[in-house]
Amino acid sequence: MGVIAQRLTTAFALATWLAPLGCSDSGSTSTMTAGGGAGQSNMTAGSAGTAAGGSGNASAGSAALKLSSVKLDAAAAGTGSFELVSPPADGTSVAAGQSLDLQVRFKPTGIALFQSKLVIQTMGADMPTNVGLYGLGTKGLEGENEPYLKIVLDTLGYQIDVGGSALLSTTTPLVGSEVAAQQFQAAGAGAIEIVPVARYSPQEPIPYGFYTAQAETVVGTISNDQYQALNPKTDAGSMLTFADPGSAFGIFTTSKTHKTYSEDSKNAGNQVKHAVRSYPLKDRAGTAITNAYLVCFEEAANGDYQDYVFTLKNVKPAP
16 A cells, blocks of 8 residues: 555554353443554453443353453454454463453554454353454544544444535534534533543644533543544543533633634634534444433534544533
8 A cells, every 4th residue: 555554543442341251141242442553351250240332231150251262253354454462372261250351453454444353252152252343544643644523433333424424514504413502401410421532633732621601611631642543541630520510511622722612602713613513422333322412523624523522421402
């Protein structure tokens, strides 16, 4: 692929299975994602759990877990872009209550979304457990090298109609499954969750938070070096939740040059007025997640709407 191959960057999403292996829930696939060039799957014997965003419940066992085999799916088209680093030997045992980490490295062979899975077979199980692997190969950093919003969300596991598979209009009010959500309000009791799940913008720290008619509150800061990333890391002190403000609120981000708000009227001095598109959140299977939204920011004016992407939960659009 010549020059393009030399400029490939990696983004990696690992569907991580946290339920115990070797029990009745064989064949399950979960959908928790992790960013970076390599992903890690943690397997635990003798403890119960569910994967975030997934459905891998299983009953706990008291005996040691014995692995028949752990391997990549040879039949998957994208397997050549993944490498299982130092896999455990066949017959490896994991004592009850202990865990075993598996590392998968993503090595994209092109500019696309690559999919495969880990196939984990345990002794005594009729069916293997499958762990989905999703990797995104891009041209390089920033500008036209960045991936479009649609393929970013496909990699992360959000089956959402964003209004197109390329750049989006910056003037059309609503596209795809977008909803009119200039502001939000709490949907129920408890904290409101805000999590950055993607960022493709110039390098700088990005504070983000919520605002009401009375004040703006910074909840966290996307770290300086996380400027082209899935599930970007945040600075120390950043929070994933905030208390219900008790009134309607919007979401904002702050760059070196300006702030961007979920309300069009507050973006009057920016290049794009409709700088935030909000979509009802759906998982990889297309199942709606109750009272959850994907909030997508356009920092400049090209219509990629993946400069900063957040999931926002326990909310509904304010009237």
